[in-house]
Amino acid sequence: MTTIVFFEPDGTRREVEANPGESLMEVAVRHGVEGVDADCGGVCACATCHGHIDPAFFGRLLAMNDTEDAMLELVEDQRAANSRLLCQIQVGPELDGIVIKLPGVRR
Amino acid sequence: MPHFDVLIVGGGQAGAYAAIQLRQQGFVGTVAIAGRENELPYERPPLSKEYLLGDKEWERLLIRPASFWQEKAIALLLGLEVTAVQPTARQVTMNDGSSLGYGKLIWATGGEPRRLACPGTDLKGVHVVRTRAHADAILGQLSDVSRAVIVGGGYIGLEAAAVLRKLGKEVTLLEALPRVLARVAGEDVSSFYEAEHRAQGVDLRTSAAISAVEGLDRVSGVRLADGSLIECQMVIVGIGIIPSVEPLLAAGIKGENGIEVDDFCRTSDENIYAIGDCAAQANRFAGGAVLRVESVQNANDQAACAVKAILGEAQSYAAIPWFWSNQYDLKLQTVGISSGYDAAILRGDCAARCFSVLYLKAGRLIAVDAINATRDYVQARKLIEEWAMIAPEDLVDTSRPLKDLPRL
Numbered sequence: 001m002t003t004i005v006f007f008e009p010d011g012t013r014r015e016v017e018a019n020p021g022e023s024l025m026e027v028a029v030r031h032g033v034e035g036v037d038a039d040c041g042g043v044c045a046c047a048t049c050h051g052h053i054d055p056a057f058f059g060r061l062l063a064m065n066d067t068e069d070a071m072l073e074l075v076e077d078q079r080a081a082n083s084r085l086l087c088q089i090q091v092g093p094e095l096d097g098i099v100i101k102l103p104g105v106r107r
Numbered sequence: 108m109p110h111f112d113v114l115i116v117g118g119g120q121a122g123a124y125a126a127i128q129l130r131q132q133g134f135v136g137t138v139a140i141a142g143r144e145n146e147l148p149y150e151r152p153p154l155s156k157e158y159l160l161g162d163k164e165w166e167r168l169l170i171r172p173a174s175f176w177q178e179k180a181i182a183l184l185l186g187l188e189v190t191a192v193q194p195t196a197r198q199v200t201m202n203d204g205s206s207l208g209y210g211k212l213i214w215a216t217g218g219e220p221r222r223l224a225c226p227g228t229d230l231k232g233v234h235v236v237r238t239r240a241h242a243d244a245i246l247g248q249l250s251d252v253s254r255a256v257i258v259g260g261g262y263i264g265l266e267a268a269a270v271l272r273k274l275g276k277e278v279t280l281l282e283a284l285p286r287v288l289a290r291v292a293g294e295d296v297s298s299f300y301e302a303e304h305r306a307q308g309v310d311l312r313t314s315a316a317i318s319a320v321e322g323l324d325r326v327s328g329v330r331l332a333d334g335s336l337i338e339c340q341m342v343i344v345g346i347g348i349i350p351s352v353e354p355l356l357a358a359g360i361k362g363e364n365g366i367e368v369d370d371f372c373r374t375s376d377e378n379i380y381a382i383g384d385c386a387a388q389a390n391r392f393a394g395g396a397v398l399r400v401e402s403v404q405n406a407n408d409q410a411a412c413a414v415k416a417i418l419g420e421a422q423s424y425a426a427i428p429w430f431w432s433n434q435y436d437l438k439l440q441t442v443g444i445s446s447g448y449d450a451a452i453l454r455g456d457c458a459a460r461c462f463s464v465l466y467l468k469a470g471r472l473i474a475v476d477a478i479n480a481t482r483d484y485v486q487a488r489k490l491i492e493e494w495a496m497i498a499p500e501d502l503v504d505t506s507r508p509l510k511d512l513p514r515l
């Protein structure tokens with residue numbers, strides 16, 4: 001089992017279990033974690049799955065592609081050096097214990 | 108009679124998101140969703156894409172897991188259709204004869220796929236794609252199909268064509284108008300997609316007129332007005348939707364092609380809201396024209412708008428329309444509304460399969476179609492929100508990002 005820790009926009013800590021092969025977005029949605037809307041269902045077209053990744057893990061993730069980097073411009077005001085779109089990150093055992101802060105979706 | 112403080116009719120994208128937003132915004136009253144489909148709320152876009160292809164299993168389409176609705180105390184009354192609304196009594200009647208009372212009603216019923224108006228459309232093997240049941244019916248038949256005809260060159264038809272080609276089927280796509288995507292995109296985009304589909308082996312025919320779907324019990328072919336017959340074992344019709352609004356219209360709520368709503372998604376009855384594909388609203392990105400926008404973006408943003416109004420924090424709807432469509436390895440992203448454009452500027456190289464088309468009206472950027480060009484899509488979104496004016500000769504200059512171009 002891989003444990004993922006999300007901090008919802010209001011600061012609530014949610015520790016949840018991930019299944020291998022799921023994306024971090026899917027883990028959040030499946031557990032009803034607040035702050036991930038996933039409008040596009042994970043095809044990197046909405047940026048409503050934005051999270052700030054635990055710096056200790058950030059460098060271990062596969063680098064983001066151009067599309068994701070471009071999509072992150074949509075949330076520029078919430079973007080940080082450790083920003084990622086969670087639908088683009090596949091869960092594996094190496095992510096056990098990762099902490100993700102969710103800045104929240106603005107509408 | 109059960110009573111809910113907020114009763115949502117339709118458990119699709121907009122209805123589900125309205126319920127999610129109510130709880131997220133701290134609403135503590137009773138909430139129910141009455142939905143005709145006997146399914147937990149799910150996303151429709153994959154029905155013509157990954158789900159049809161077999162790339163994404165059903166559970167991954169769910170908007171939230173079953174436990175979520177329980178934890179949030181959102182009652183799901185599934186398999187029930189609302190057949191009548193009594194606005195004065197604030198109650199609705201269901202197809203099982205029961206009634207529900209409401210404080211506020213949110214109408215989020217989407218639409219019914221438009222059917223072909225020619226003989227033979229009720230033959231076995233003639234499909235539409237709006238629901239899981241529709242997609243499953245197609246999937247259930249696919250192994251017996253070598254040739255399929257797709258009717259309609261909109262996004263859904265084109266996506267279905269791409270999937271069926273990937274699955275090795277012979278595909279003919281029939282579009283009644285002179286070009287595909289005619290209602291939503293400019294000519295450059297249409298001709299690009301026509302060429303792509305043809306290169307992928309789709310027999311794509313525009314200005315095609317169908318006189319009948321033929322077959323005994325099952326479809327065996329599609330007869331065109333010129334007398335020719337296209338043999339096939341399956342027909343998929345993707346020619347738009349008709350909004351599901353009869354019960355509200357019958358109750359005297361204003362509307363025609365969709366239920367008319369104000370800037371706060373409120374109908375002509377102050378206790379009834381309408382959101383998503385079935386709602387017609389003045390859109391500031393279409394010069395204030397009243398229209399129905401059929402997209403996940405619009406469903407979610409209107410849901411959030413209606414919820415704010417119900418919670419007494421009304422804010423005018425101002426969300427910019429955006430949309431995506433994935434076909435083959437092409438990622439189309441659209442932002443703004445292009446209708447009424449007077450100039451379309453091609454930025455980038457169609458042959459490189461990475462370009463965007465920028466639509467201008469009176470010199471201002473109103474919409475963009477970006478194909479494998481996410482950065483243009485993202486940056487154009489901000490420019491459209493600002494009604495930016497940029498010189499056409501600058502817009503074509505791909506050596507500079509859109510956001511760095513000088514404004515006039």
Ligand SMILES: Cc1cc2nc3c(=O)[nH]c(=O)nc-3n(C[C@H](O)[C@H](O)[C@H](O)COP(=O)(O)OP(=O)(O)OC[C@H]3O[C@@H](n4cnc5c(N)ncnc54)[C@H](O)[C@@H]3O)c2cc1C
Nearest residue numbers: 117119120121143151152188189216217383384401402403
């Ligand atoms: C195949 C397909 C692909 C798509 N691809 C994209 C895409 O790539 N990007 C994008 O942005 N959008 C896409 N869309 C559009 C998007 O899915 C819709 O805009 C969105 O689902 C609209 O949400 P809605 O809640 O208004 O309607 P729906 O999601 O259709 O939900 C309406 C629900 O109400 C129920 N209902 C109807 N009448 C009643 C009644 N009287 N009583 C009770 N229940 C009722 C219906 O059965 C349905 O379950 C696609 C749609 C389809 C069908």
Ligand code: FES
Nearest residue numbers: 042044046047087
């Ligand atoms: S879910 Fe849409 S970009 Fe991640």
